[in-house]
Amino acid sequence: MRIATWNINSINARLETALRWFEEAAPDVVCLQEIKCIDEKFPAEAFERLGYNVAVHGQKTYNGVAILSKSPLEDVMRGLPGDESDEQARYLEAVVSGPVPVRVASIYLPNGNPVSTEKFTYKLAWMERLKARAIELLAYEEPLALVGDYNVIPEPRDAANPQAWTSDALFQPASREAFRALKWLGLTEAYMAVDGAPEAYTFWDYQAGAWQRNNGIRIDHALLSPQAADRLKGCVIDRHVRGWDKPSDHVPLIIELDL
DNA sequence: ATGGTAGACCTTCTA
Numbered sequence: 077m078r079i080a081t082w083n084i085n086s087i088n089a090r091l092e093t094a095l096r097w098f099e100e101a102a103p104d105v106v107c108l109q110e111i112k113c114i115d116e117k118f119p120a121e122a123f124e125r126l127g128y129n130v131a132v133h134g135q136k137t138y139n140g141v142a143i144l145s146k147s148p149l150e151d152v153m154r155g156l157p158g159d160e161s162d163e164q165a166r167y168l169e170a171v172v173s174g175p176v177p178v179r180v181a182s183i184y185l186p187n188g189n190p191v192s193t194e195k196f197t198y199k200l201a202w203m204e205r206l207k208a209r210a211i212e213l214l215a216y217e218e219p220l221a222l223v224g225d226y227n228v229i230p231e232p233r234d235a236a237n238p239q240a241w242t243s244d245a246l247f248q249p250a251s252r253e254a255f256r257a258l259k260w261l262g263l264t265e266a267y268m269a270v271d272g273a274p275e276a277y278t279f280w281d282y283q284a285g286a287w288q289r290n291n292g293i294r295i296d297h298a299l300l301s302p303q304a305a306d307r308l309k310g311c312v313i314d315r316h317v318r319g320w321d322k323p324s325d326h327v328p329l330i331i332e333l334d335l
Numbered sequence: 336a337t338g339g340t341a342g343a344c345c346t347t348c349t350a
Contacts (some may be wrong), residue, residue, distance in 0.1 A: 085350085110350090112343065137343050138350095187350060227350095281350090282340035312339055323349085325341080 079105040079180060080314075081223035081296055083279075083326035087111040087142070091119055093322050098126055101314065104146050105172055107182030109225045111140035118142060120325075135165035141182040141224070148173045154204055155305060158205035166202070176219060176335040183224030188245030189303050195200065196245050199227070199244065203254040210261055213301070219333070220301035222263065227295055229257040230265075233275055234294035246295060264305035266298040266331045267313070276313050279326045296329045307333045 080103040087108065098106070106128075111118060113134050113251050120130040128144040133154040143149060149170040156167035166184040171177050183206070188199030193255060205223075213220050222268045229247045232238040241247035267273060277292025286292065301309060309332040 089342060110342095136347085189350080284339050286339095 077104045077174070077178070077214070077335050078330055079103070079107070079178070079221055079298070079333065080109045080328045081109070081182070081225070081298060081330040082329045083109040083184070083225040083296065083324060084231060085110050085112070085275050085324040085326065088113055089320065090324055091122060092319075093320060093324070095122060096320070097314070097317055097328065098123070101328070101330070105145045105180060106328075107180060107223050108142040108144070109140075109184035111142055112137060113140060131164045131168060131170050131270060133168040135163075138182055141165060141168040141184050142305045143168055143170050143180060143182050145170070145172050150177075151179075152172060156205050156209060158208055174335065175333060176220040178221060178333065178335065179213060179216070181220060181222045181224070183226065185224065185226045185228070187227050188248075188251065190255070191243065191245050191248060196248070199245060200250055200254060202250075203258070207254070207258055207261065210258060210263065210299075214262055218301065219304040219307065219335070221298055221304050221330070221331065221333075223231065223298040225295060226255065226297045228252060228297075230255055230293055230297075234277070236277065236289075236291045236293070238334065241293070246293065256285070258299060259266075262302060263299040264302070264308070266300055266305075266308055266311040267294070267329065269305065270311045276315065278313055278329055280318055282325050296326055298329060298331045302333075304333060307335060309334045
């Protein structure tokens with residue numbers, strides 16, 4: 077089973093690009109972030125025609141996440157627990173049914189810039205809530221994949237020009253520590269776990285010719301429970317999609333699980 | 336030191 081995560085940067089502005097990739101890659105499950113629309117405006121029919129079941133947690137203008145799956149989705153949960161006042165649509169969780177069910181979460185972790193504002197404290201608080209949810213889910217001792225745009229550059233090797241990110245929320249020591257703390261719970265980062273783990277990026281800014289200069293960062297990640305990591309067969313970044321017409325600034329990250 | 340791009344939407348915010 078192949079599970080992908082992709083920050084699509086508006087599903088409606090990107091529908092043609094998205095469908096092109098779905099037909100090319102034929103993934104079993106796709107977690108989308110930054111759909112930038114309310115549930116009613118998600119083009120679900122276009123994906124249902126390709127055989128996908130659709131779960132959406134949308135929001136007007138900003139954020140918004142979705143899960144698309146060829147096999148039925150059960151136990152759908154919208155929103156990250158831990159703060160009733162949080163209205164940002166950044167977390168959607170569901171169980172992909174099958175002989176070996178897999179729980180999947182589509183995560184759009186807050187960007188957190190600028191660092192000296194409440195946006196950064198919100199980011200860190202959100203990561204703390206994600207950690208609490210991960211502790212609950214790990215207790216099930218089942219295959220679990222927490223995938224998405226984490227907005228964290230884990231290590232200097234994950235940026236073409238790490239110096240340029242030192243004052244950015246994505247590369248703050250506190251952000252990186254919180255990401256490491258998630259992994260220390262017993263989650264395996266899929267991309268780093270596969271043989272080789274070549275230096276590669278998942279995001280290139282639209283500005284200043286970042287793609288042409290390969291000035292990218294690796295901020296989209298897949299964290300796996302031990303029961304999922306045991307079944308990990310591969311993890312690839314679909315880099316070429318960034319060179320298409322009307323690209324998202326992110327590209328898909330795909331994990332393959334032997335279920 | 337600044338500007339460079341993209342999307343939603345109404346004018347500026349977010350990234």
